[in-house]
Amino acid sequence: EVVLTQSPGTLSLSPGEGATLSCRASQSVSSRYLAWYQQKRGQAPRLLIYDASIRATGIPDRFSGSGSGTDFTLTISRLEPEDFAVYFCQQYGNSPNSFGQGTKLEI
Amino acid sequence: QVQLVQSGGEVKKPGASVKVSCKASGYTFVSHVISWVRQAPGQGLEWMGWISNYNGNTNYAQKFQGRVTMTTDTSTSTAYMELSSLRPDDTAVYFCARIRQQWYSNGAFDIWGQGTMVTVSS
Numbered sequence: 001e002v003v004l005t006q007s008p009g010t011l012s013l014s015p016g017e018g019a020t021l022s023c024r025a026s027q028s029v030s031s032r033y034l035a036w037y038q039q040k041r042g043q044a045p046r047l048l049i050y051d052a053s054i055r056a057t058g059i060p061d062r063f064s065g066s067g068s069g070t071d072f073t074l075t076i077s078r079l080e081p082e083d084f085a086v087y088f089c090q091q092y093g094n095s096p097n098s099f100g101q102g103t104k105l106e107i
Numbered sequence: 108q109v110q111l112v113q114s115g116g117e118v119k120k121p122g123a124s125v126k127v128s129c130k131a132s133g134y135t136f137v138s139h140v141i142s143w144v145r146q147a148p149g150q151g152l153e154w155m156g157w158i159s160n161y162n163g164n165t166n167y168a169q170k171f172q173g174r175v176t177m178t179t180d181t182s183t184s185t186a187y188m189e190l191s192s193l194r195p196d197d198t199a200v201y202f203c204a205r206i207r208q209q210w211y212s213n214g215a216f217d218i219w220g221q222g223t224m225v226t227v228s229s
Contacts, residue, residue, distance in 0.1 A: 035215035037152075044202055044222055045152065050215035056207075057217075088152055092213050096168050097142070097154040 002027055002091050004100035011105050019076040021103045023089035028069045030093030036065055036074045039102075040085045048087075049074065076105075109133035111141075111203050111220035118226045124191040127223045129203030136184035137161045140206040142216060143177065143188045145199040153199075157212055158186060166212065193227045200224050 003026040013019055023034065032052035037045035047056040049065035052072060062077045076083055084107050089100040114128040129141060142157040156167035158177040165177050176189045186203055201223045204216035 033213065044219035047207070047215055047217045050207060090215070092215060095166070099152040099154065101151045
């Protein structure tokens with residue numbers, strides 16, 4: 001199973017700043033099949049990025065994804081108040097699917 | 108609009124079974140695979156498996172093999188996940204989620220149900 005390690009565990013920033021979240025895989029992720037999700041308390045996750053760098057429908061362009069192989073990054077430019085949440089990465093290129101443990105983005 | 112609506116919360120005793128439903132609307136049900144994911148309180152996301160709503164094929168995570176059964180009813184556009192031999196550490200929110208790409212069993216999850224809280228306690 002591919003183990004995904006996210007860093008940092010918690011990121012403290014202010015609105016207007018930029019954020020960089022990392023997701024490292026224990027082995028190469030096939031075909032860049034990596035996604036990023038945002039989850040707010042008491043809600044289901046929301047798909048932000050799939051296939052490492054493609055924004056999902058309706059996702060603002062301040063969210064961007066990059067990376068390949070074992071190293072992936074989610075970048076959020078100009079943080080808005082509603083962006084403070086927990087972010088998970090997921091790989092779906094190798095069976096079984098697996099998720100990272102999450103990064104909490106806090107004010 | 109495209110949505111998945113899950114059944115309500117459940118409280119079960121250890122050793123019992125639970126069956127969670129996930130009703131789809133707003134899209135062609137059979138063309139998208141449904142996955143199930145759970146989240147223990149304060150924890151991360153754990154993939155449980157998927158079911159093809161087209162032919163009923165399933166793929167379960169090894170951890171749940173023998174305890175989980177995923178089924179589908181195309182007449183009502185509803186997917187089901189049944190977990191048996193429940194233990195206290197099965198206490199979690201259970202989500203169904205649609206795989207984004209039609210006809211693929213591998214993919215990102217673009218639509219999620221609201222989640223179903225399952226509590227296992229004696």
